[in-house]
Every structure is written in C-alpha cells, then in structure tokens.
Amino acid sequence: MLNHLRHIIEQTADIIVITDVHGITEYVNPAFEKITGYSPDDIIGKNPILLSPGRQSKKFYTHMWNTLLAGNIYCNTLINKRKNGSMFHAEISITPLVDENADITHFIATARDISDDIRNKVHLKYLVQHDCLTDLPNRNLFLDRLQQAISKAHHHHRLVAILFLDLDRFKHINDSLGHSAGDQLLQQLSERFRKTIREGDTIARFGGDEFVILLDDFDSNNSLSLIAQKILNSLAIPFAINNHEIFITASIGISISPNDGEDPDTLLRNADIAMYRAKELGKNNFQYYSEAMTAHVFEHLSLENNLRHALERNEFLLYYQPQVDARSGKIFGVEALLRWQHPELGLVMPNNFISLLEETGLIEPVGIWVLETACQQSRQWHQSGMGFVHMSVNLSSRQFNNKHFTTSLQNIIKDTRINPQYLELELTESMLMRNTSSVISALKNLNNLGVRFAIDDFGTGYSSLNYLRRFPIDTIKIDRAFIRDITHDTDDLAICSAIIGMTQSLSLNVIAEGVETHAQLDILKTKQCHYIQGNVFSPAIPAVEMTQMLADQLLI
Structure with a gap:
C-alpha cells in the first residue's frame, strides 16, 4: 500500500513538498524538479523559501505561520521563482501533519502551476476591455477609466474633458467600397489617432465610427481646442485602401467635468450633443457643449x-x-x-x-x-x-x-x-x-x-x-x-x-x-x-x- 501511495505521489503532475516542523525540506516529488528546475539535492535540507522572489511581505509569512501552527490548512496563490529566474504562479495548499499527541511533526504542501490560467485570464480580460478590430480600449474600459478620472479630479479639484468624435459620411464609404474597406479605414484611423494624442490620454472606440478621447491633464479650453484641431488635421492626409485614395473628416463634441456633468453618462451625453451640433454646422469641426444645445436637442426630438x-x-x-x-x-x-x-x-x-x-x-x-x-x-x-x-x-x-x-x-x-x-x-x-x-x-x-x-x-x-x-x-x-x-x-x-x-x-x-x-x-x-x-x-x-x-x- 505504501509503495502504491509513493508511486501515485511520484506520478502526479502537481508539486508535493514535505518539510519538518521547522520548515526544512525532507522530500520533493519529481514534479517539483520539472516545474521549478530545482533538483532534490538543491532543496532537501533547506527551506523552500528559496523559491520566493521576495514579493511577499513579512506580514504575509507571519499570517501563514500563525495559520499553520494553529493546526489549520493554509491556501493561497503565490508568485514563485524557478531556478532559471523566471516566475510562475502557483496555487498552494499546506497541511499540518500531527502525531498521536496532536503535535505538529511535518507539513505537506501541494502546489499547482497555474501560470497558463493566469495568462488566459489576463488575455480574456484584455479582450473584454478592448475593441477586436482596432485594438483600442472599448466602451467598458473607457467608462471605467472615465469614472476613475472624474473621482480623482473631484478629489484634487481638477477638470476632466472628453472629446466625442464621429466620422463624417463613413456609411458612404461602407456602401460604395464595402465593409472590408471600411474596417481597414478604421484600423488605419486608429493608428493615426494613437500617434496624434498625448501619451497618457485614452482613446477608445465606442462602436461603429465613434471614438472617444479622455483628457485629464489640461490647463485651459485653448489647449483642448489645439488637441481637437490636431486630431482633425491628422485626417487631412488621405488613406490608401485597396488602391483607392480615401478622404475622411470628423465632427467632434467636447464636454468638461464638472460643469458639463459629474458622472460618465451625463458627460458623454453632452459631448455627443455637441458632436451632433458640429455636424449641423457643416461637419469637420469641433464644438464645446452648452446648455442651449440641450434645448436644441429637445426641440429636435419634439x-x-x-x-x-x-x-x-x-x-x-x-x-x-x-x-x-x-x-x-x-x-x-x-x-x-x-x-x-x-x-x-x-x-x-x-x-x-x-x-x-x-x-x-x-x-x-x-x-x-x-x-x-x-x-x-x-x-x-x-x-x-x-x-x-x-x-x-x-x-x-x-x-x-x-x-x-x-x-x-x-x-x-x-x-x-x-x-x-x-x-x-x-x-x-x-x-x-x-x-x-x-x-x-x-x-x-x-x-x-x-x-x-x-x-x-x-x-x-x-x-x-x-x-x-x-x-x-x-x-x-x-x-x-x-x-x-x-x-x-x-x-x-x-x-x-x-x-x-x-x-x-x-x-x-x-x-x-x-x-x-x-x-x-x-x-x-x-x-x-x-x-x-x-x-x-x-x-x-x-x-x-x-x-x-x-x-x-x-x-x-
């Protein structure tokens, strides 16, 4: 039975480590060497803390030992270091082993390499937060960043602005050249926008031909105007799509918090209203939101x-x-x-x-x-x-x-x-x-x-x-x-x-x-x-x- 149990332990894909009551390693299974790169000779007689990259605090280890010495099982997810210096995420479980007197004699730790799971979760989160066509942040990520920016600006008594951009006559391009050409244009536009905005600013694709830019570090409306005009100017150079030279313009609406809204929905709605006003005034321009525009919208709806x-x-x-x-x-x-x-x-x-x-x-x-x-x-x-x-x-x-x-x-x-x-x-x-x-x-x-x-x-x-x-x-x-x-x-x-x-x-x-x-x-x-x-x-x-x-x- 013991031989059968040893065979199972040595065949399992998870790491198994047994230490004495002081944390000195007495046994590691083959999976330990396969995952960490450390041989049994490297670790037996030593504390497994050598796997730690130093990211855990003293408080972390105090809590772990208090849990174990109280006779409880300790579970957590840690970042460990392989022998070659690379990092991996491990899901660990440490169980105290006791004798007939209920005294702790050993600890047995099991660990599973979950690096692939973590990478998949990170990638999935990225996909959830980014537009699959342009690789720009999407609506969800933008709204999250906008809420954070508004809260931070409110705390420090600063301003936050958003530029709501809609392409002019984009539907005509889709209708005349096809949706594939329209998608290529959006990709080229996005790359041009990335190079135009300042480092640290956020530009997101809201869907279709709508883009939104978050600015939380500006000193005046004049600086916003310069940024908006720079974006419009970036579109002056035609785009080459499938041997066609395509010219495109955009209309931009600007709203500023807190005056134009203290929450994301209000701020976006008012920037959207200003954008449509820019279209009414001939397209290829930008407009700042004003309360009069809202009245105009209500008249329009009526x-x-x-x-x-x-x-x-x-x-x-x-x-x-x-x-x-x-x-x-x-x-x-x-x-x-x-x-x-x-x-x-x-x-x-x-x-x-x-x-x-x-x-x-x-x-x-x-x-x-x-x-x-x-x-x-x-x-x-x-x-x-x-x-x-x-x-x-x-x-x-x-x-x-x-x-x-x-x-x-x-x-x-x-x-x-x-x-x-x-x-x-x-x-x-x-x-x-x-x-x-x-x-x-x-x-x-x-x-x-x-x-x-x-x-x-x-x-x-x-x-x-x-x-x-x-x-x-x-x-x-x-x-x-x-x-x-x-x-x-x-x-x-x-x-x-x-x-x-x-x-x-x-x-x-x-x-x-x-x-x-x-x-x-x-x-x-x-x-x-x-x-x-x-x-x-x-x-x-x-x-x-x-x-x-x-x-x-x-x-x-």
Missing part, C-alpha cells in the same frame, strides 16, 4: 415625434414651382416640392425636416405619398383641359435603392392613370455614382415604365460625362449655386456656358433653377438656355394657385 404622426394626420402638402419656356413665357412643367403644415409652427420648409425624414426612415413612405399626390394632381390638371404638364418629383436615395420602388411606381402610374412620359424623376449625381451596375439596372427598370430622368443640382457632385452617356438621362438642372452670381462671376458664367453647350451636344434638355432676376434671365437666354425655374417667374405655390396660373395661361 419635431421628430410630430413628424412621425404628420403623414397620418395629413399635415403634408405639395407646393408647385412652374418651369417656364422663356421664349414663349409658357409653363411647360412644374416641380413638386414638399411642405409641412405644422399645427403649432405653421408652414415648415423642407430644409428643416428632410434630414429627419431620412434619419428616421420616414423618407420612403413620405416619398411615396409625394409621388401619389403629384401624379393625382397631374391627372386632375389634364382632366380639366390644361393638357399634359410635365411633373418633376425629387427622389431620395433610399427610395431609389429600394428594390420594391419600381413596383410601387408602376402601381401609382396605373392607379392615377397618368401618361408616364410626363413624369420626371429628379436624381442627384451622387445617387448615380454609388454602385454603377445596380444604378443601371434600376434606371432601366424605371425607364421601361416610360418615366423620364433629370439630374438635379448638376455641377455640385461628380459631373462625369461618362454617366451622361451611359444612363438614360433626359434633363440637366443647373444648380442655383452657379446661377446666383452669374451676372458678375466669370467662373460661374463659364461653368453655366459649358454645361449648356454640353447638354446641347448630347441632345439633353437643360433647366436653370434658382433664377431670381431678369439680369440672370437675360444672360441665360443669350446662352441659349431657355428653360427656366425660379422666382423670376414664380415661387413655389399651393396647388390651388398653380391651377389658376395654368388656367390663366390658357386664356393668353
């Missing part, structure tokens, strides 16, 4: 809530702006423009709510309503003897990219019984350039219905002659930005002349929009641009007034 019910409450209406042939003065078409008759705010212009429609996804059902209403109005005018009036309707990118849109439009044309060749859908240049193959397919399907296409705001986007040849475009609309200063800006005049000449050579129609004065009109007429839209003839007006204008035209 508007959004009301907007969600506007369609069911029939609060939307269409205004129509005439498109005139300047040679005859006759109206040949109209553009349908959305308005919102808010019960409290009155008539709300689209620039105040279109972005909200897009953010909430309401742009699709509202867009369908616009098409239905415009087509119904076109049919009414025709039935009233006013002939076929070209109806132009702006199309959102979400509508255009919806695979069911062609079917929806086909049903609208069928239900309203309009002639589709008098329906013109206005698209932006960027919509046509996002995914050329799918764009061609979508345009082909829509073109088969008989509708026409116009490029809105021409000259402000890609302006590629190639897509004018490839896509079934019928009309080009010169953006009002080039019309505004045409009477005194030679560059704008040259651009307008070039666009007009190009459309004529391609046998396309061209409409100048935003024409406000007779001086602008006269110049456009001399350049052979005869189709005009703008306040020089009429602003956008309600359907009743537009009907009267068309009726008056019949009498001339």
Whole structure:
C-alpha cells in the first residue's frame, strides 16, 4: 500500500513538498524538479523559501505561520521563482501533519502551476476591455477609466474633458467600397489617432465610427481646442485602401467635468450633443457643449415625434414651382416640392425636416405619398383641359435603392392613370455614382415604365460625362449655386456656358433653377438656355394657385 501511495505521489503532475516542523525540506516529488528546475539535492535540507522572489511581505509569512501552527490548512496563490529566474504562479495548499499527541511533526504542501490560467485570464480580460478590430480600449474600459478620472479630479479639484468624435459620411464609404474597406479605414484611423494624442490620454472606440478621447491633464479650453484641431488635421492626409485614395473628416463634441456633468453618462451625453451640433454646422469641426444645445436637442426630438404622426394626420402638402419656356413665357412643367403644415409652427420648409425624414426612415413612405399626390394632381390638371404638364418629383436615395420602388411606381402610374412620359424623376449625381451596375439596372427598370430622368443640382457632385452617356438621362438642372452670381462671376458664367453647350451636344434638355432676376434671365437666354425655374417667374405655390396660373395661361 505504501509503495502504491509513493508511486501515485511520484506520478502526479502537481508539486508535493514535505518539510519538518521547522520548515526544512525532507522530500520533493519529481514534479517539483520539472516545474521549478530545482533538483532534490538543491532543496532537501533547506527551506523552500528559496523559491520566493521576495514579493511577499513579512506580514504575509507571519499570517501563514500563525495559520499553520494553529493546526489549520493554509491556501493561497503565490508568485514563485524557478531556478532559471523566471516566475510562475502557483496555487498552494499546506497541511499540518500531527502525531498521536496532536503535535505538529511535518507539513505537506501541494502546489499547482497555474501560470497558463493566469495568462488566459489576463488575455480574456484584455479582450473584454478592448475593441477586436482596432485594438483600442472599448466602451467598458473607457467608462471605467472615465469614472476613475472624474473621482480623482473631484478629489484634487481638477477638470476632466472628453472629446466625442464621429466620422463624417463613413456609411458612404461602407456602401460604395464595402465593409472590408471600411474596417481597414478604421484600423488605419486608429493608428493615426494613437500617434496624434498625448501619451497618457485614452482613446477608445465606442462602436461603429465613434471614438472617444479622455483628457485629464489640461490647463485651459485653448489647449483642448489645439488637441481637437490636431486630431482633425491628422485626417487631412488621405488613406490608401485597396488602391483607392480615401478622404475622411470628423465632427467632434467636447464636454468638461464638472460643469458639463459629474458622472460618465451625463458627460458623454453632452459631448455627443455637441458632436451632433458640429455636424449641423457643416461637419469637420469641433464644438464645446452648452446648455442651449440641450434645448436644441429637445426641440429636435419634439419635431421628430410630430413628424412621425404628420403623414397620418395629413399635415403634408405639395407646393408647385412652374418651369417656364422663356421664349414663349409658357409653363411647360412644374416641380413638386414638399411642405409641412405644422399645427403649432405653421408652414415648415423642407430644409428643416428632410434630414429627419431620412434619419428616421420616414423618407420612403413620405416619398411615396409625394409621388401619389403629384401624379393625382397631374391627372386632375389634364382632366380639366390644361393638357399634359410635365411633373418633376425629387427622389431620395433610399427610395431609389429600394428594390420594391419600381413596383410601387408602376402601381401609382396605373392607379392615377397618368401618361408616364410626363413624369420626371429628379436624381442627384451622387445617387448615380454609388454602385454603377445596380444604378443601371434600376434606371432601366424605371425607364421601361416610360418615366423620364433629370439630374438635379448638376455641377455640385461628380459631373462625369461618362454617366451622361451611359444612363438614360433626359434633363440637366443647373444648380442655383452657379446661377446666383452669374451676372458678375466669370467662373460661374463659364461653368453655366459649358454645361449648356454640353447638354446641347448630347441632345439633353437643360433647366436653370434658382433664377431670381431678369439680369440672370437675360444672360441665360443669350446662352441659349431657355428653360427656366425660379422666382423670376414664380415661387413655389399651393396647388390651388398653380391651377389658376395654368388656367390663366390658357386664356393668353
């Protein structure tokens, strides 16, 4: 039996050490030498304290001996030193052995090398606290560091600031180049941010295209501004992704504790509010939080809530702006423009709510309503003897990219019984350039219905002659930005002349929009641009007034 027990002890993978009552080693099993590197000759007759790297205090050993001499088992996790000087973590258990008189005669210690377990736990903790794509601290670690920084700053009467950064138009990169390219961009961005911020500052990826920077050592708002501007400047150099040169900007919101919040949630929320304010002010800038921004956010939320019910409450209406042939003065078409008759705010212009429609996804059902209403109005005018009036309707990118849109439009044309060749859908240049193959397919399907296409705001986007040849475009609309200063800006005049000449050579129609004065009109007429839209003839007006204008035209 004793031989069997000795065989078990010598075969076990755990360290076993037996000492006398004074702690002098009398026996070690083979696992001891395998794990520590010390042979039996090195340790027998000596105290195992030689394994200690000196990290345990005198108080530690006093507690251990008091426990053992009281006849109790002592358990702990220690850092021990191998013979070669390397360290390992050991989970130990020391048991006092007593004789028939209950006197302690020996101690038997068992120890297990748990270094791999410790490393795995450390690695797991690292993974839990870091973003797997960029290797930056994640939300959890950032919140922990922010809480510590706030507590420390409160104790020492210092300030803590956070910079909430959101990339501008990052979704466009994902949509056009794919998520793999987007991930590569985030990795390169993160590396650039690491090199830009100061040593000791924390930058974390909060998710998606959001990054947050913690600053707890600054002397003024001016120094924060310099850091924020340095970060924005670091993005000025383009990124090389899959043979593409990508330019990206960011919007940054800044909040400072304690004035802007004394807890992480409040501080982050206010920095987020400031960041969205930076986006509203044109992107690629930074803004400090102020209480006025919160009021603005509440107004924004209130508007959004009301907007969600506007369609069911029939609060939307269409205004129509005439498109005139300047040679005859006759109206040949109209553009349908959305308005919102808010019960409290009155008539709300689209620039105040279109972005909200897009953010909430309401742009699709509202867009369908616009098409239905415009087509119904076109049919009414025709039935009233006013002939076929070209109806132009702006199309959102979400509508255009919806695979069911062609079917929806086909049903609208069928239900309203309009002639589709008098329906013109206005698209932006960027919509046509996002995914050329799918764009061609979508345009082909829509073109088969008989509708026409116009490029809105021409000259402000890609302006590629190639897509004018490839896509079934019928009309080009010169953006009002080039019309505004045409009477005194030679560059704008040259651009307008070039666009007009190009459309004529391609046998396309061209409409100048935003024409406000007779001086602008006269110049456009001399350049052979005869189709005009703008306040020089009429602003956008309600359907009743537009009907009267068309009726008056019949009498001339």
